[in-house]
Amino acid sequence: MSNDPDRSRPANPSVDTNKRQDNSLWLQMWRDDRTEDFHQTAVNPLLIQYWHSQKLKRSSRILVPLCGKSLDMLWLAEQGHTVVGIELSPIAVKAFFNENCLKAKKTRNGNFTCWQSGTIIIWCGDFFSLRKHQLGHIDSVFDRAALTALPETIRRQYITQLRALIEVETGIFLLTDEHIAQDSQQPATQIDSEIVTLYAEHFDITLTHTQRLDPAQGSSSEEGFYIENKAYQLSQRLEDTGLFT
Numbered sequence: 001m002s003n004d005p006d007r008s009r010p011a012n013p014s015v016d017t018n019k020r021q022d023n024s025l026w027l028q029m030w031r032d033d034r035t036e037d038f039h040q041t042a043v044n045p046l047l048i049q050y051w052h053s054q055k056l057k058r059s060s061r062i063l064v065p066l067c068g069k070s071l072d073m074l075w076l077a078e079q080g081h082t083v084v085g086i087e088l089s090p091i092a093v094k095a096f097f098n099e100n101c102l103k104a105k106k107t108r109n110g111n112f113t114c115w116q117s118g119t120i121i122i123w124c125g126d127f128f129s130l131r132k133h134q135l136g137h138i139d140s141v142f143d144r145a146a147l148t149a150l151p152e153t154i155r156r157q158y159i160t161q162l163r164a165l166i167e168v169e170t171g172i173f174l175l176t177d178e179h180i181a182q183d184s185q186q187p188a189t190q191i192d193s194e195i196v197t198l199y200a201e202h203f204d205i206t207l208t209h210t211q212r213l214d215p216a217q218g219s220s221s222e223e224g225f226y227i228e229n230k231a232y233q234l235s236q237r238l239e240d241t242g243l244f245t
């Protein structure tokens, strides 16, 4: 499932060094305006297709970790939800509000600057430093290119932090782009082994959608690989929370 932007990173520095390096890399990417590999110029079609199967109330609060300047946040707000994004780069946050002609109010909160326009709130700062009391109640998480943006060494910590920020009943709608070797025998209906490793301990995992992109469709996978888009619904198991003992 590896999808992080810099595969030339050293394989095994300590997690903290790796996080610092990764943050610098993302901040530089935004300064250089190199966002074409991940920023989508339209709302994600799988979000539109599958979001409502969660049957959330319109008033739900949705967490969008590592949100960039994603237009998906606008669509979620249009569904009546309050959207709570978290993004490291102030350039990305400013671009989101400016490009969508939204006037935002900025307030300082600890190491974060909190930008708000109507029902869209973006916390600008490091996801790993955010605390639950800052964020408030969260009903669902939308993760597109957040888990997969991080180096593999940090992904477990991402999930620990995500669980610390949400409620026991909060579900996650996760979209991934998996890079599959063309000679792989893996069936399209298979849950990615890294998703199992990372989430199965605490979550029930449902694969809701798989779409294999033909390399001829212009997908940007490396030679010898194709991309498979997958949508997962993750539900935390209540017995892990101590509610059923």
Ligand SMILES: C[S@@+](CC[C@H](N)C(=O)[O-])C[C@H]1O[C@@H](n2cnc3c(N)ncnc32)[C@H](O)[C@@H]1O
Residues within 6 Å of the ligand: 022, 023, 026, 027, 030, 038, 039, 040, 065, 066, 067, 068, 069, 070, 086, 087, 088, 089, 092, 125, 126, 127, 128, 144, 145, 146, 149
């Ligand atoms: C691959 S992009 C995806 C953005 C967005 N989810 C989308 O679909 O367009 C990953 C984003 O995560 C941000 N990011 C990376 N590490 C972060 C961190 N530790 N805290 C907050 N944001 C982070 C990057 O600046 C970048 O905008």
